[in-house]
Amino acid sequence: MRDVRSRSRAIAITAIEAVLFDWGDTLFYPPDATAVILAAAREHRVAMSAREAQALWRELWDAGKTPEEVASGRDLSREQHRASWTKLFGRADARVPGLSPRLYELMDPYRWTPYEDTRPTLEALRTRRIPTGIVSNHAYDLRDVFASRGLRDLVDVFVLSFEKGVAKPSPRLFEIAAKEIGTPPERTLMVGDHADADGAAAAAAGMQTYILPMWSGSGPRGLAHVIELVDGPRGARG
Ligand SMILES: [Mg+2]
Numbered sequence: 001m002r003d004v005r006s007r008s009r010a011i012a013i014t015a016i017e018a019v020l021f022d023w024g025d026t027l028f029y030p031p032d033a034t035a036v037i038l039a040a041a042r043e044h045r046v047a048m049s050a051r052e053a054q055a056l057w058r059e060l061w062d063a064g065k066t067p068e069e070v071a072s073g074r075d076l077s078r079e080q081h082r083a084s085w086t087k088l089f090g091r092a093d094a095r096v097p098g099l100s101p102r103l104y105e106l107m108d109p110y111r112w113t114p115y116e117d118t119r120p121t122l123e124a125l126r127t128r129r130i131p132t133g134i135v136s137n138h139a140y141d142l143r144d145v146f147a148s149r150g151l152r153d154l155v156d157v158f159v160l161s162f163e164k165g166v167a168k169p170s171p172r173l174f175e176i177a178a179k180e181i182g183t184p185p186e187r188t189l190m191v192g193d194h195a196d197a198d199g200a201a202a203a204a205a206g207m208q209t210y211i212l213p214m215w216s217g218s219g220p221r222g223l224a225h226v227i228e229l230v231d232g233p234r235g236a237r238g
Contacts, residue, residue: 016208016230018183019125020159020174022192023136026212026221028112028145033057033103040096048096056092060103064088070169070197075137075161081107109138109145115221122154124227133157135177135190137167137197157181168197174205191226 021027034053041048048056063069064085074084085107089100105111125132132155134142139162146152159177161167166176178185185206192198192211199211210229212222 014186014208016130016189017187018131018133018181018189019226019230020133020135020177020181020188020190020202020207022190022194022198023109023134023138023142024112025193025215026191026198027118027134027223028109028114029215029221031106031111031113033061033106036102036106037092037096037099040099040102044097046096056095060089060092063091065194067169067196070137070194071167073167075139075167076165077162078139081139109140109142110148112145114149114151115215115223117220117223119151119154121223121226122151125230126154128230130230131156131181131183133159133177133181135159135168135173135198135202137161168194169201171201171205174202174207178205178207189226189229191223 024030034050034057037053037056038048038050040046041053069084069088072080072084074080082104086100086104089103092099092103122132134146134155134157136142136159138160141158141163142160143152143158146155157177157180159173159180161173164173164176166172168174174185174190178188181188186208189208189210190198190202192202192209193214195211199209202209210226215221
């Protein structure tokens with residue numbers, strides 16, 4: 001895992017003039033898949049503990065984040081998204097019959113929830129007149145998802161893989177994002193949860209990066225550190 005603190009010191013060298021965010025597991029978190037797995041297991045009279053259900057979900061979720069899956073093209077269209085995730089979740093059908101379509105329903109972004117520090121962080125950047133953007137591998141129009149949460153006006157640009165025809169970890173998506181948000185890559189901070197897709201790929205496009213530590217499962221995501229990074233160079237500059 002990237003050494004966040006040493007990276008933070010490196011970031012202070014150049015002022016940050018815009019902040020880009022990944023979406024999933026960075027600004028929004030998924031519904032409780034464990035509860036869905038346990039409910040399906042009960043219905044099919046499959047013996048399964050909460051711990052086993054958690055482990056099964058973790059196994060599937062981690063499998064969905066491998067370089068091969070991320071680069072599979074699943075986020076270039078709704079059809080590819082469904083086919084790819086249903087196939088991956090299908091591994092669990094042997095344990096609990098009929099589970100994969102129910103797990104796929106959890107991928108609906110309208111069912112995801114903003115972390116408690118998502119809005120305050122976006123508002124703090126707005127107060128500082130720092131433009132913000134979303135760079136996401138996604139097959140849905142996230143503008144409407146943000147609008148449904150009252151967050152649409154806090155984001156300036158949406159750079160979505162299915163609209164651009166290119167997905168992370170291609171640096172191309174970040175190059176497009178820098179152009180659309182109007183700041184040089186070296187003065188743009190990319191914030192995400194995936195060391196390769198959000199970190200190495202954005203760095204390859206010349207951006208500064210901040211990869212969030214794993215979430216504890218409750219409370220804030222840790223996004224306040226983004227404001228510290230933004231204020232650091234601004235303070236030094238002023
Ligand atoms: Mg993510």
